[in-house]
Amino acid sequence: MTTQSRQGGRIRTDLLGVYLNDHLAGATIGTERAQYMARALQGSPLGKALAPIAAEIAEDRRSLLAIMSRLGVSPHRYKVGAAWVSEKAGRLKPNGRIVARSPLTNVLELEFLRLGVEGKAAGWRLLLRLADDDGRLDRRELEELFERAQRQLRTLEELRLQEGQDALRAA
Numbered sequence: 610m611t612t613q614s615r616q617g618g619r620i621r622t623d624l625l626g627v628y629l630n631d632h633l634a635g636a637t638i639g640t641e642r643a644q645y646m647a648r649a650l651q652g653s654p655l656g657k658a659l660a661p662i663a664a665e666i667a668e669d670r671r672s673l674l675a676i677m678s679r680l681g682v683s684p685h686r687y688k689v690g691a692a693w694v695s696e697k698a699g700r701l702k703p704n705g706r707i708v709a710r711s712p713l714t715n716v717l718e719l720e721f722l723r724l725g726v727e728g729k730a731a732g733w734r735l736l737l738r739l740a741d742d743d744g745r746l747d748r749r750e751l752e753e754l755f756e757r758a759q760r761q762l763r764t765l766e767e768l769r770l771q772e773g774q775d776a777l778r779a780a
Contacts, residue, residue, distance in 0.1 A: 620743055626682040632732045633677065633684055636670040639725035643667070646718055655715060658768055662722075662761055669729060672754055676736070679745045712776035719769040726765060730758035 643663035650656030677684065733755040740746040 620739060622680070622682075625680065625739075628732075628735075629673070629677050629680070629682050630684065632729070633670070633673055635725060635728055636666075636673055639722065639729070640667045640670045642718065642725070643722055646715075646722070650715070655768060655772065658764070662764060665757060665761060666722075666726070669754060669757070672750070673732075676746070676750075680743075715772045716769060716776055719765055719772060723762060723765040723769060726758055726761045730755060730762065733758060 640663075643659065643666045647656055647659045647663040650659060674684065733751055736746055737748065737751045737755060740748040740751055
């Protein structure tokens with residue numbers, strides 16, 4: 610299945626649907642993990658820094674769903690469900706501690722979030738390229754989403770480096 614573009618080429622809407630659903634699965638994992646971290650660290654400086662990022666990541670997921678709707682792409686519930694379950698299962702990984710969080714937990718979870726946001730930014734970049742070919746894609750909205758992802762990356766990287774320094778330096 611294809612859609613005629615304004616520039617005469619064709620957009621493979623079948624493959625675009627697969628691509629967007631894969632990003633939706635990633636956005637589900639990222640949203641769940643960011644919200645979990647913000648709750649688990651509530652009241653701490655890291656938790657306070659993560660709370661607005663977690664809210665933005667959830668908002669970005671809603672934006673993706675809206676874009677998918679405009680493109681006529683239905684969410685694949687099995688992918689979303691599998692992503693949700695895998696995020697929950699990821700919390701069960703051993704961390705070298707019986708009950709408490711390891712000092713490295715924050716570092717690794719921030720790295721995980723950073724990788725997810727990098728993937729999200731890559732998705733927004735590709736959709737920006739397609740915006741000239743498909744009037745259902747709003748270039749301004751996608752530019753804003755991409756810029757927000759870039760801000761999230763900068764913040765997550767700074768938090769990751771600080772947490773890593775704190776965790777790995779001898780007291």
